Amino acid sequence: DAGVTQSPTHLIKTRGQQVTLRCSPISGHKSVSWYQQVLGQGPQFIFQYYEKEERGRGNFPDRFSARQFPNYSSELNVNALLLGDSALYLCASSLSAYEKLFFGSGTQLSVL
């Protein structure tokens, strides 16, 4: 079975632009979470979606938004990009909100 897939793998944007990152969970998994990992640090929670509803939001500005589709895939949107948004964005899926998380390999976003 395929694991969590994320696209694109790498992305370069300039300040002020908008970006959309995509995630396909493991088949059968209904929960998707997004994490931001800055180089040299641990991942930080951004959002969790379960059954297409937002179930949790981390301490990130409103420039960050996400949604989950009927097929349980998800998109993370970041508006008005700042240099500090440069990071590895990780998507994780699980069977339910309490199950162990399976992470994808991430999207490396560079903001210039």
Next chain:
Amino acid sequence: QQQVKQSPQSLIVQKGGISIINCAYENTAFDYFPWYQQFPGKGPALLIAIRPDVSEKKEGRFTISFNKSAKQFSLHIMDSQPGDSATYFCAALNNAGNMLTFGGGTRLMVKP
């Protein structure tokens, strides 16, 4: 606001030795404590996890020790191998089951 503190930041161990990584948490609302292993260019992968009603859990060469009163837990890697060289993260899951708080990571190098 770092609620999970991890040490050391880096660790060098000889092949066959024991690697020990420590974490301490502040929030008593955590009730599930996983450890993740991350290789360069990959997302974190779950190694082993423990709940606070258990003081120790062992899976193969990996052991978690948990001290609820001290709010500390540690990962022991027995018979460390060069293939164990990676970054290790401790984490804690909140009671709602929707957010993992990660430690800052430990970069482990096992020398042959």
